[in-house]
Amino acid sequence: MSAESLIAEANALFVEEEYQSAMAKFNQAIELDDKNSSYFTHRSFCHYKLENYTAAMADAKKAVELDPKNAKAFLRKGMAAFSLEEYESAKEAFEKSQELAPAAATKTWIRKCEAELETEKDDDESSEDIAPKKAQAAPKAMEEDGPPPLEPDTKLPPKAQTPAPSPSPSPQPAPVPAAQPAPQPAKPDSKPAPKSAVRYEWYQTETHVTVTIYLKNVKKEDASVQFQDQHLDVAIQNVPVTNEYRLNVELSDKIITGECVYTVLGTKIEIKLKKSKPAKWPALENTGTQVRSWDVVADQKTHKGLAYPSSSKHGAKDWDALGREQPEEKLEGDAALNKVFADIYKGASDEQRKAMLKSFQESGGTVLSTNWDEVGKGEVKGQPPKGMEMHNWKEIHE
Known part of the structure; x- marks a missing residue:
């Protein structure tokens, strides 16, 4: 062949x-x-x-x-x-x-x-x-604590002679202790806890939900992803600032745990969840809203592209919106011919496909037939376009 x-x-x-x-x-x-x-x-x-x-x-x-x-x-x-x-x-x-x-x-x-x-x-x-x-935290703490106390002098004074007894002083009235200020309640720390720079996005198809966690240079041994019937638990160690990142959610619907996978890449962790049934999830996390059949969603007249919810500060990415108004690419030459062949082949029966392959190959690409009763009788002769002649490549090279 x-x-x-x-x-x-x-x-x-x-x-x-x-x-x-x-x-x-x-x-x-x-x-x-x-x-x-x-x-x-x-x-x-x-x-x-x-x-x-x-x-x-x-x-x-x-x-x-x-x-x-x-x-x-x-x-x-x-x-x-x-x-x-x-x-x-x-x-x-x-x-x-x-x-x-x-x-x-x-x-x-x-x-x-x-x-x-x-x-x-x-x-x-x-x-x-x-x-x-983070680097400025140490000097600031030093300023608040004040300088360290001086060390006491450990040297003993030289031995002195016994002094002559001095006359007893006249009794003085006992000093009145000064009023102590009421203790002030401790001021709460006004500095917010450091936030993690980690973000994630998710999107869905009829059969899968894909969760992408954007975090660079994660080692495989530092990432733990656990799948349960309706639960996803992600734990990542050695994360900058917070040391650990955790994504622990009850999912909108059940998943097939044996067919769920995850991949640790250079800039992200990609998690692919297999849905238990074709359904449109209203959110990644269970909110109590019932999931709808994917067929019902697909049949609606007002059709929207796949939603890409995100925890990113830039909002969700809708890749469909980037090319929604773009015209379909026009194919020419061999690409157009291959598309025609592929479109017909896709909807054909096994017998029709066999006829297509035989007629196309034996005729040098000049005949395409789906009638096996006719094609199966013998070799399919080439039919060149009007004004052109058919030559066998073997004849040309002899």
């Missing part, structure tokens, strides 16, 4: 979200032809869907190396870098993609990078504000 045929099969499997099977086909195609930039671009996106972000980055870089004008390869490189939290690199890649092939979707990615970089900048400034205050 040719590399092109394998890529066509891989793309069809990709549309069906069968990413592992698609990956196997992409690997076979690249073994046959490792000089095609678009093949590495396709496989990079498959790695991205499988959350193999490092591999996705490697394939995107290879695609760019093979074709420095491959805008899609720069787009995939940016997406991989964004997932690896390399926001500067991601922004550069998206800007290059936008320069080669302007697209609304790429603009949205650039704005996402700018938002993340701005958040990182604000977090760094918050950390710098906290450090000087």
Whole structure:
């Protein structure tokens, strides 16, 4: 089977979200032809869907190396870098993609990078504000306590002669003790307790809830995440200022604990909770409000994008709002053809899919049929567009 045929099969499997099977086909195609930039671009996106972000980055870089004008390869490189939290690199890649092939979707990615970089900048400034205050605490305490008392003189005076008895003084009236001021109540400490710079965000899909805690340089051994039927308990040790961060909440609905996972990354901890049923949670923490069926929410006429509640001082991020009014990207050439093929393939039966693959491959991409009764009878002849001739590639090279 040719590399092109394998890529066509891989793309069809990709549309069906069968990413592992698609990956196997992409690997076979690249073994046959490792000089095609678009093949590495396709496989990079498959790695991205499988959350193999490092591999996705490697394939995107290879695609760019093979074709420095491959805008899609720069787009995939940016997406991989964004997932690896390399926001500067991601922004550069998206800007290059936008320069080669302007697209609304790429603009949205650039704005996402700018938002993340701005958040990182604000977090760094918050950390710098906290450090000087802590350093000033010791000298201030010294001033309040006053200087240390002087050491008493331990030397004995020289032996003196016995003095002559002096005349008894006339009796003096006993002094009246001065009135002591009433004790003042202790003033409460007006300084607020130091606040933690840690913040978190959460969002949900039909099947999962994702909680992201933004905290840099956390060691895996310092993070403890416990899942219970309707409870999430997060404890992180060695946190700046407060020493420990705790997120302990009763969740809005039950979760499947065996399918919940968490990942400790360089700048955050990402927790993925598996919902026990498709439902729209009104909040992360249980407020007594009943959860609604996801189907009911999806069927409502007024549809809103995914909400991203946040404890950030900047408020929640709504990524959908960044591109809500952007027009859909218009596909051209091979990309448009692949989309047509994929759309038809997605809704076809097994027999129709078999007919599509056979007709498309045997005709050199000039015939696409879903009629297996007709296609299965024999080889499908190519039908070139009007005014063009059909040539077999073997004939050309003989």
